[in-house]
Each structure stands twice: as C-alpha cells, then as structure tokens.
Amino acid sequence: MNQPFSSVWTREPRPARSATLSRAQIVRAAIELLDTEGLDALSMRRLGAKLGSGATSIYWHVANKDELLELAVDEVYGGITLPDEDTAWREAVSVFARSMRAVLLDHPWAAVLLGSRPSLGPNAVALVDRLMKVCRRAGFAGMAVDHAWSTLLAFVLGVTTPEIAWRAALGSTRVSDTELMKATHSVAEDAVRDHPDLAAHYALYKDMDIEASRAAAFDFGLTCVIDGLQVRLDRGDAPPSG
Amino acid sequence: MNQPFSSVWTREPRPARSATLSRAQIVRAAIELLDTEGLDALSMRRLGAKLGSGATSIYWHVANKDELLELAVDEVYGGITLPDEDTAWREAVSVFARSMRAVLLDHPWAAVLLGSRPSLGPNAVALVDRLMKVCRRAGFAGMAVDHAWSTLLAFVLGVTTPEIAWRAALGSTRVSDTELMKATHSVAEDAVRDHPDLAAHYALYKDMDIEASRAAAFDFGLTCVIDGLQVRLDRGDAPPSG
DNA sequence: GGCTCGGCTCGTACAGTGTGCGATTCCACT
DNA sequence: AGTGGAATCGCACACTGTACGAGCCGAGCC
Known part of the structure; x- marks a missing residue:
C-alpha cells in the first residue's frame, strides 16, 4: 500500500545530466562543510552559497535536509x-573496527547521525553484508550472526561517540595539549569532590x-568483545537457537 | 585563569526560593515534554507555555538550552x-547494563544527548564512581579500571542508540506489530537486492x-562483553600497566 | 526562424528557533 | 512608604528548513 519508509534509497536519484548541480556534488560539498565546520x-x-547556487535549488536533487544527511x-x-x-x-573484525573508529574520528559529525537513524544506504548495507559473512565464516549461525556483528558495531559506535564529544568539548577551548590535560583534570576534580576514590x-x-x-581503551574494549565472541563460539552459543 | 569548561556543574544553581519557577521544576517539565513529544x-x-510562564523567564534559572539538556x-x-x-x-555489571538500557528506552531522547557531550553531572559521576568500584573489586587496577567500565558503557550506549532510532523510525508509521515487521522486511529486501546472503x-x-x-541481541552482546572482561582478568591484563 | 514544454534554478515568504536586552513586576527589608 | 534587588516578561534579531510560484534555459517541433 503506502511505503512505510519513503527513504532516499527507495526513490531513485534525479537524472543529474550535465547540470551545474548534481546530487553527488551536493553531497560532497555538504561533507566538506560538515568536516570543516561541524554539524551545526x-x-x-x-x-x-558554497555551491554557488541558491539555497532552495538543492531541493530539486534532495527531498529535504534529513535525506541529505542520510546520503x-x-x-x-x-x-x-x-x-x-x-x-x-x-x-578481519579487528581491522574493520579500527577502520570504523578512524573514519568516525575523521568525520565527527557522522557518529551521532549514524546512531540516530536506521542506516539503509548501499554502503551501510554492503558493510553489514560483509560483516555478516565474516561472522558466519567464524562459526556463527542463525540470529547469532546478527548478534555478533551488532555487538561489534555497538561497541565501536558507543566508544567512539563519547570520544568525539570529549574532543569537541576540549577542542573548543584552544589550549596546548598539556594545558588541556590539566583542564580535564581540574574539571574532573571539581565535579568529583564527593567521590575521593x-x-x-x-x-x-x-x-x-x-x-x-x-586508543588503549579502544584496544582493550575491542579485545574484550572479540574474546567474548570467541567464548560464544567455543561454547556453542552460536547456532540458530540462541 | 579562565575556566576551560564553564559547565552547569561548576556554577551553582539559582537560589530557587519560593519562586514560581525553579530549576528543578523547569528540568522536570522539560523531561516530561521530551518524554511525551521527543527531542525536536x-x-x-x-x-x-507548559510552565505557564514566559519563554525567556527560563533563562534566569538556566544559562541556555544546552545547559538545560545537560541537567x-x-x-x-x-x-x-x-x-x-x-x-x-x-x-552487578549485568544489572547495571540492563537498567541503563531500560532507562534509555524510557527516555529515547536521552541516548543521543548522552553520547554527544561529556557527562559531568552529579548522577553521572556517581554512576562512574560506583562502576569504578565494582571493576576494582572485580580485580582490575590502574587504567584497566576505566577501560573496563567504559567498554561496558560503550556497549550499552552503542546498542541502545540504534535500537531507539529504529523504534522511532518504525513507530512513526502507525501500523500493527506484524505489519511493522513486514514493513521492515520489505524495506530491507529493497535495499538489499544486491546482497542475496x-x-x-x-x-x-x-x-x-x-x-x-x-532483547536477545542485547543479552548476547552483554554476555560477550562480560566474558571478554573475564578473560582480561584471567589473563592478568588488568594490572596498571595495561 | 519562432514556439512550446519540461527540467532546473532561484527569490520570496512563512512559521519557527535560541536568546540578548530593557522594561516591568514583585517581594523582603528598612 | 520606600527602596533595591530578584524574577519575569515582551520584543527584537538573526537564523533555520522549506513551500511556492515565477522565471530561465536548452531541446524538439512546426
């Protein structure tokens, strides 16, 4: 009947002939802006303005801002x-996780977006597809396949997001690295007076x-997750039932 | 010199005598609004309006909207x-993780906020303090203490955030549960055509x-994380060095 | 050539946002 | 009663996403 989601991905992109403005250009420019100046x-x-065109011209190629962000x-x-x-x-899992963290740190705005809406784009789907295959080859089966890769993904997302938040908060106060550490420490001390431990x-x-x-914290956590998955495999928690 | 963060927590709240508007009231009303109508x-x-007062009166008790959200x-x-x-x-870790998930699902707006800014409020700090103690008693020491609890926290946040996103996306299309499943499936199929597996x-x-x-996915992941931590303890990866 | 038509661009407008500022009200205390 | 600060509020500003309709421009037809 009615499409439950009418996502960008269900519709096909505008022809984008030799126009001055194409969806690809728009997305690229948007990413540049996001990378250099942040989500806000x-x-x-x-x-x-960056594209040298009217603001509303963009809406010919993209339904709305949300859709642009999805792209x-x-x-x-x-x-x-x-x-x-x-x-x-x-x-394989380790390489993927590190790469994902690196990419998110390079595009800090993406972490929160990535978590706050379903990802159904081709790249996201391809990624999941690949992760799934890796997990299956590792020995998982049935729903455990999903549980495995989504655990991994959750960890990477969950550890990287606050990392980015801290960077942004500390980075906005322009200070040297050591000054920055002292700042963190002093704030912590302040907030923490009641917690001597x-x-x-x-x-x-x-x-x-x-x-x-x-980075050390990330490695530690990643190792935990991987070892935890290994335990599931060794114990035979991997088959379809559970 | 200059406070690096001037967070809500470093400043003390406005006296809040018998005024008609108090910080606590404001925060409570905000949470109600957020719970019932969402972040936007x-x-x-x-x-x-909800408080029966002028919009800008709020700014007497709270520096800005961000600060209100932190509260x-x-x-x-x-x-x-x-x-x-x-x-x-x-x-202990398991109880905490489940509780955190439940709370976030009850306050869906909080997950993204929680990840996107440093949490230095008293409740957040108290929570970390407690988690730290639990981890130390478990056998971790030095920086491994932080690595342990932050791994756990990252998992819970990282798994709950997309869960909420999916709920919101599916919930906005008012359909029955089974219809909802079919919808998910059909969208997935559509986005997935190139990935038969x-x-x-x-x-x-x-x-x-x-x-x-x-819920099953969450349990699976949580078990992974806990088992992974257990492995660290068994192997002696817990001491201060690393 | 001129004409039309559809793809594409853009200016304007609207409703809404966070919040600075100055005026105003209200209450406690002299 | 008067005064001073605490608290509230209205207005204004700059800015947001985007609906709408008017226009441009290039290709196909007469």
Whole structure:
C-alpha cells in the first residue's frame, strides 16, 4: 500500500545530466562543510552559497535536509574498509573496527547521525553484508550472526561517540595539549569532590597522552568483545537457537 | 585563569526560593515534554507555555538550552539503578547494563544527548564512581579500571542508540506489530537486492517478535562483553600497566 | 526562424528557533 | 512608604528548513 519508509534509497536519484548541480556534488560539498565546520554549521543556505547556487535549488536533487544527511552518512560508511572475507575472523573484525573508529574520528559529525537513524544506504548495507559473512565464516549461525556483528558495531559506535564529544568539548577551548590535560583534570576534580576514590584514580591521567590512552581503551574494549565472541563460539552459543 | 569548561556543574544553581519557577521544576517539565513529544518538540517557548510562564523567564534559572539538556540528561542518569558494591561483579555489571538500557528506552531522547557531550553531572559521576568500584573489586587496577567500565558503557550506549532510532523510525508509521515487521522486511529486501546472503538471512526475522529479538541481541552482546572482561582478568591484563 | 514544454534554478515568504536586552513586576527589608 | 534587588516578561534579531510560484534555459517541433 503506502511505503512505510519513503527513504532516499527507495526513490531513485534525479537524472543529474550535465547540470551545474548534481546530487553527488551536493553531497560532497555538504561533507566538506560538515568536516570543516561541524554539524551545526550545515545549513541549506550556507551549502547553497558554497555551491554557488541558491539555497532552495538543492531541493530539486534532495527531498529535504534529513535525506541529505542520510546520503552524507552513507558516504561515510563507504570510507570504512571492509574486512576481507578470507582473513581470519578475529583479524578481519579487528581491522574493520579500527577502520570504523578512524573514519568516525575523521568525520565527527557522522557518529551521532549514524546512531540516530536506521542506516539503509548501499554502503551501510554492503558493510553489514560483509560483516555478516565474516561472522558466519567464524562459526556463527542463525540470529547469532546478527548478534555478533551488532555487538561489534555497538561497541565501536558507543566508544567512539563519547570520544568525539570529549574532543569537541576540549577542542573548543584552544589550549596546548598539556594545558588541556590539566583542564580535564581540574574539571574532573571539581565535579568529583564527593567521590575521593574517583578523584584519586584520575591522578593517573595527569601525565598521560590523552589520545594514546583513548586508543588503549579502544584496544582493550575491542579485545574484550572479540574474546567474548570467541567464548560464544567455543561454547556453542552460536547456532540458530540462541 | 579562565575556566576551560564553564559547565552547569561548576556554577551553582539559582537560589530557587519560593519562586514560581525553579530549576528543578523547569528540568522536570522539560523531561516530561521530551518524554511525551521527543527531542525536536522541546523549544523554550513550548516549555515556557507548559510552565505557564514566559519563554525567556527560563533563562534566569538556566544559562541556555544546552545547559538545560545537560541537567535533563543527568536526571536520566539518576534513574539508572547503581550496581551494588558487594554483589559479584558479573551480576552487578549485568544489572547495571540492563537498567541503563531500560532507562534509555524510557527516555529515547536521552541516548543521543548522552553520547554527544561529556557527562559531568552529579548522577553521572556517581554512576562512574560506583562502576569504578565494582571493576576494582572485580580485580582490575590502574587504567584497566576505566577501560573496563567504559567498554561496558560503550556497549550499552552503542546498542541502545540504534535500537531507539529504529523504534522511532518504525513507530512513526502507525501500523500493527506484524505489519511493522513486514514493513521492515520489505524495506530491507529493497535495499538489499544486491546482497542475496543478507536478504536470505533476514527471512529469519519474518515471524519474530522484534522486541524480543532486540532483547536477545542485547543479552548476547552483554554476555560477550562480560566474558571478554573475564578473560582480561584471567589473563592478568588488568594490572596498571595495561 | 519562432514556439512550446519540461527540467532546473532561484527569490520570496512563512512559521519557527535560541536568546540578548530593557522594561516591568514583585517581594523582603528598612 | 520606600527602596533595591530578584524574577519575569515582551520584543527584537538573526537564523533555520522549506513551500511556492515565477522565471530561465536548452531541446524538439512546426
């Protein structure tokens, strides 16, 4: 009857002959703007200006702003290196996860969008397809296949999103790296007065490289997830039933 | 010198004597509005109307909308049942994770906010403090403590956020549960034409209860994470060095 | 050539946003 | 009663997404 979602992906894009404005151009320009100026900076008027066209001209090629963002997000999905089907699954999964994190850190605006709407673009679907195959080859079957890859994806998304948030919050105060650390520490101390354990604990980070410690946290978590999947395989929790 | 963040939490709230408008009232009303009408529906004018006051009166008690959202988010944090310090860590962690998921599903607007800004409110900090203690008692030490709880948190956030997104997307098309499943399936099929494996796979879900399968996915992932942490403990990856 | 027609662009307009500012009200205390 | 600060509010500004209709431009037909 009526299409339940009328997503960008169900409709076909406008012909885009030799026009001055094409969907691809629009999406590319939007991504540039998003990368350099952030999510809040993307307005149709600014995008139009960047493209040297009227703001509302964009609406010929794209139904609305949301749809444009969906397209941009799928483009980001496309930047993630798909794990090779033939490599050992632990390796494949690890490569994928690191790549996804790197891509999201390169396009900070994408993380929140990626989580806040279903991803049905071709790149997203291709990614899921590949992940599925990797998981199946690893030994998962039935619904456990989905559980496996979605666990992995959830971890990457869930760890990268706050990471980006912290970067943005700290980055907006222009200070040196060490100043930045002190700032973090002082704020933490302030918010934490009632939690001496926590406060004492964060003294650990006083002389740490913040980026390195984030990478370490990511590796730790990733290893956990992978080992956890391994446990499922070893125990035979992988078959269709569960 | 200059406060690097001037967060809500560093400033103290307005006295809030017997005024008709108090910070607490405002936050409560905001949460009600958010719960019933969603994130986009919260505007200062609407909130003012709900409170029977001028929109800009709110700004006496709250610096800006972002700050109001921070307060609301911390309130949500407060709804999460903290794991008891004495219970076995696997149980404690599991209880916490399930509670956090439940709370986020009850306040769908909170998930994206929670990920997109640093959480320094008292409830958030208290939660981290408690999680930290649980992890330490489990046997983690040094930075591994943080790695452990942040892995757990990342998983819960990362799995719940898309779950909410799907709910919202499907919920906006008013259809019965079974219709809803068919819709999902048909869209998936459409987006998936080039990926026969994937398409075939999703036939599995044709007669599944979608909520139940999400819960199952969550349990699966949570078990993975916990088992992964267990592996770290067993292998002695927990000490301060790494 | 001129004419028409459809694809495409754009200016204008509308309803709505967050919030700075100055005026106004209200209450506690002298 | 008067005064001073706390609290509220209306208005205004700049900005948002996008509906709408008027126009441009190039291709096919007479």
